[in-house]
Amino acid sequence: MNEIRPGGLAGDSNMDPLDEIRPHIDFLEKVEQYQHKAEFNRFLLVLSIAGFIAIIGGWISYVFNRFIGVDPTFFIFGVTGDTDLSPMNEPVLFISVWLMYLIPILSALSFSTGTTGILNWNKAYRRVGILALILFLAAHLIIVLLGTKNSQFIPLVWGLLVCIGFIISSQLMYEETNIPKLQGGLVLFGFIALFLGLIVSFTVPTEVAQLVFGFVLGSILSFSGIISYFTLGQLS
Amino acid sequence: MTQTDPPLESLLEELSSPVHEPVRLGVLMLLHLNSVLAFSTIQKTLGVTAGNLNNHLTRLEEAGFINKEKGFVDLRPRTLVNITKDGRSALVNYSGLLKQVLVTIDHIDSK
Numbered sequence: 001m002n003e004i005r006p007g008g009l010a011g012d013s014n015m016d017p018l019d020e021i022r023p024h025i026d027f028l029e030k031v032e033q034y035q036h037k038a039e040f041n042r043f044l045l046v047l048s049i050a051g052f053i054a055i056i057g058g059w060i061s062y063v064f065n066r067f068i069g070v071d072p073t074f075f076i077f078g079v080t081g082d083t084d085l086s087p088m089n090e091p092v093l094f095i096s097v098w099l100m101y102l103i104p105i106l107s108a109l110s111f112s113t114g115t116t117g118i119l120n121w122n123k124a125y126r127r128v129g130i131l132a133l134i135l136f137l138a139a140h141l142i143i144v145l146l147g148t149k150n151s152q153f154i155p156l157v158w159g160l161l162v163c164i165g166f167i168i169s170s171q172l173m174y175e176e177t178n179i180p181k182l183q184g185g186l187v188l189f190g191f192i193a194l195f196l197g198l199i200v201s202f203t204v205p206t207e208v209a210q211l212v213f214g215f216v217l218g219s220i221l222s223f224s225g226i227i228s229y230f231t232l233g234q235l236s
Numbered sequence: 237m238t239q240t241d242p243p244l245e246s247l248l249e250e251l252s253s254p255v256h257e258p259v260r261l262g263v264l265m266l267l268h269l270n271s272v273l274a275f276s277t278i279q280k281t282l283g284v285t286a287g288n289l290n291n292h293l294t295r296l297e298e299a300g301f302i303n304k305e306k307g308f309v310d311l312r313p314r315t316l317v318n319i320t321k322d323g324r325s326a327l328v329n330y331s332g333l334l335k336q337v338l339v340t341i342d343h344i345d346s347k
Contacts, residue, residue: 018341020248021334027262027282034281035269235277 034235039122039177041233044225046125047189051222053104058214060100061154065207071151072097073143081148105133124176128169135161152206155213159197162217166190181232185224193217244340247333254299255330259284259292264301264327267319275304275315293317301326 064072074080076097078087087094108129139161143154170186173179200213255261262282266273279289296302301323307316319327 021337023258024256024261024334027258028265030282031262031265031269034266038270235281 036177036179037233037235040179040182041229041235042125043173043177043179043182044229044233046225048222048225048229051218051220051225054214054218054221056214056218058211058218061210061214062208065210070148071143071154071210073140073154074148076101077140077144079144079148122176124172127172131165131168131172135165152209153201154206155204155209156197156201158210158213159194159200162197163190163194166193189221189224192220244337244344247337247340251330251333251337253326253330254295254301255326257292257295259288260296261327261330263289263292263296263317264319264323267302267317268324268327272316272318274307274309275317278317296323299326 061071064070064075068075068085070080070082070085075085075090076094078094080086083089139157142157142161146153146157166186167190170183170190173186174183196213196217200209200216204212255264259282263278266278266281275286275289275293279286282289284292293302293304297304299322301320303318303320305316305318307314309316
């Protein structure tokens, strides 16, 4: 045992006190390494989930464009310009779409408060979550202001806001986790989103533009998370 | 340094507790940060043998700082370890003292 006896240091009374507590510091460093890797794995999980959400978002947008004729953003705010698609005339679809938006957001907000015992969301993730919510609302606001006539620019709006979000998140995450790989990765994903939004807006027909944007970006995010988990992440 | 200053000596005496052992400190710190961990995860992270870790966990359990229970990880039965409220307070107290010790050592060295 390496305990300190009252009245003196364990073992040798002439021992330097720093040497006495050095083994403790060594073990605390092992704990720090574990936390570092656990934090990276948690980030990869969030990245994969974000990719999945992008894919679902793109798919929903395609279904709306294909069968209803407008982007869901216009529908949920009742600004489609078509009275047949007003919330009063399509209440079931209107309420179900709002629930589909609200339930994941409310779940994320709920599980971000207190300690769940499953996930330890740190300060950076909380800030990233609030930032994501603000940018999500900002994207909808910009899309509504652009109007249905400028629907081809929707992927560009999302690409731009995702880029801003990833760049700010990269700094927030770096301050908290001090992992340069994570910071660089987020900035790269941000610029991929912006570039993709730009390309898709000008080259892909509006009906499938969001689908292409969501699937390509979502696949990049999800597969990067999954592959990184098996190559760089995972605990022993 | 061959002579310990009285304040440092008293601080070192105060450190004496079941927490003041490298492996036990590592275990409590890991559990403080992760709430519940499998025995094998703690063992691999700290790089100790199963027998050694088991002895330390028994000491911590006797002190009321941790609880051990049987659970499942990846559908395999595992021993899961979690920290108690007393364990958290003991670790917080110990961390405060350890910080004071390091500051005092630094202060003595800079004289």
